[in-house]
Amino acid sequence: MKLFYAAGASSLAPHILLEESSLTYVVEKVNLDTKTWNEGQNDYKLINPKSYVPALETDSGKIITECAVILEYIAKKVTTRNLIAEYDSQTYWQQRMWLNYIATELHKNFISSFRKGNWLPNTVNSKQLVYERVLPRPEFIDQKLDRKNYLVNNRFSAPDAYLFVITNWIRRLEYGFDKLVNLESFDKNMRKRSAIGRVLKQEGKAHSLQDESN
Ligand SMILES: N[C@@H](CCC(=O)N[C@@H](CS)C(=O)NCC(=O)O)C(=O)O
Known part of the structure; x- marks a missing residue:
């Protein structure tokens, strides 16, 4: 699986869940200012036309967007960790x-x-x-x-x-x-x-919130 993320954004949630799971995954950092990934070489809107993170590319190549839906998808993939309960319980x-x-x-x-x-x-x-x-x-x-x-x-x-x-x-x-x-x-x-510590370290500094009104 491949998670498209931006540091400190809502994509942090699926990143944490992936790290908590035993699933194999990679992450791709998205530049939300330019809407590109892969060091500016790829157009992110081709991955998610809604142009925001997170987006998840599944092992079968499906693209899933919307944070809550991605979380449920990941949680259901893990059968051993009880990250989400059985449907209808x-x-x-x-x-x-x-x-x-x-x-x-x-x-x-x-x-x-x-x-x-x-x-x-x-x-x-x-x-x-x-x-x-x-x-x-x-x-x-x-x-x-x-x-x-x-x-x-x-x-x-x-x-x-x-x-x-x-x-x-x-x-x-x-x-x-x-x-x-x-x-x-x-x-x-x-x-x-420990999973959260690793994810925060990997994502690093979040996008600046510098006050532009000054
Ligand atoms: N409805 C979306 C909202 C996602 C969202 O708001 N993503 C923000 C980061 S937290 C984003 O990528 N913003 C950049 C932009 O829209 O330009 C979801 O639930 O996943």
């Missing part, structure tokens, strides 16, 4: 609800309406606006976590990898975890996982 639907909630209520709400493309906010004003729009959702998750380390049945599964993207963004945007103590300990706990 109560646990499966809980996991599906979290994946959808994170995709629609958190991931997209973090996007700044003042920046071109799907970018995180980068000005004082847009950061504040996004904070007000987003905060009720992390507060809801914080209550649900209630001192547990993981979202479902207190064991690591696909939605946790996605939630980590969000806590990583809360850090990156310097919002702080004042009202989000359970999410802060979730974030700390996830950082202790």
